[in-house]
Amino acid sequence: MSAHGTDAALVAAARAGSDNAFARLVDRHQQAVRSFLRRVCRHEADADDLAQETFLAAWTSLRTLDKPERVRSWLFGIAWRRAQGMARSMSRSRQRETDWQEERPGHDQPGTEMNIAMQQALAQLPPDQRAAVALCLAGDWSHADAAQILEMPLGTVKSHVSRGRARLVEILGVREDDH
Amino acid sequence: MTTDPLKAFFEAGEAPVVDQAFRAATMQRIAQRRLHLGLARAALAGLVVFVALLLLRPILVILVLNLPASFGQAVLMLAATGLLALAGYYLATRTVPLPAWVQRLL
Numbered sequence: 022m023s024a025h026g027t028d029a030a031l032v033a034a035a036r037a038g039s040d041n042a043f044a045r046l047v048d049r050h051q052q053a054v055r056s057f058l059r060r061v062c063r064h065e066a067d068a069d070d071l072a073q074e075t076f077l078a079a080w081t082s083l084r085t086l087d088k089p090e091r092v093r094s095w096l097f098g099i100a101w102r103r104a105q106g107m108a109r110s111m112s113r114s115r116q117r118e119t120d121w122q123e124e125r126p127g128h129d130q131p132g133t134e135m136n137i138a139m140q141q142a143l144a145q146l147p148p149d150q151r152a153a154v155a156l157c158l159a160g161d162w163s164h165a166d167a168a169q170i171l172e173m174p175l176g177t178v179k180s181h182v183s184r185g186r187a188r189l190v191e192i193l194g195v196r197e198d199d200h
Numbered sequence: 201m202t203t204d205p206l207k208a209f210f211e212a213g214e215a216p217v218v219d220q221a222f223r224a225a226t227m228q229r230i231a232q233r234r235l236h237l238g239l240a241r242a243a244l245a246g247l248v249v250f251v252a253l254l255l256l257r258p259i260l261v262i263l264v265l266n267l268p269a270s271f272g273q274a275v276l277m278l279a280a281t282g283l284l285a286l287a288g289y290y291l292a293t294r295t296v297p298l299p300a301w302v303q304r305l306l
Binding site for chain 1: 209213
């Protein structure tokens, strides 16, 4: 990755007013943020809407970011806080905010069986446990990073991941030696 | 190397690596936010100027009444030029596209 392409360089350029730099940050982190939110939220459209709000909040408060090289964990922190507050406003804003998705090709394609099974299994976990699982098992974040993002003690995150994993294995009926 | 049996389930729910529609929608919301912030700042600045003029009104009235007629014309021309320059600046640095009928006029 070139120096101009690092997160820190893009944050600096975005702070200076470059929309192009911010759009590149969106491109770079949208998959991770949206995937995390899709696992935390029950509806894909709400998750994607929340992801947009996350990037909008990030753009608004970009100057408060202390460590530009850690922009991804900062984005995840914003996303998690937004997800926690989503339940209050989600239902009334769903239709209004997701109109843009109707223009996307294949927006109404059904998910795969595995995805549906995982969504149903995740829905049975408590929100904090779901978030810890989404970060550490699906997203490959370390327990320490997850604790920072979720603003939870390290021990709590480890416990959430361990219990969440056991519960998912049980619900999905996978064997530990499956490959 | 061991493979987590849950990994395949998680990978099935990944968002796309590249999504131009998501990017465009996000940047559009940012443009709207910028416009709203700009309008709020302009409204606040206008309010401050209005209040300042209101407070300075007694002094300004005395000044205007004591000005010679030729000086008054010069002040009017300077004010008109300033307004035109300000409008030109906002036109040149705008971030939101103008309506089609305005673009045709330009």
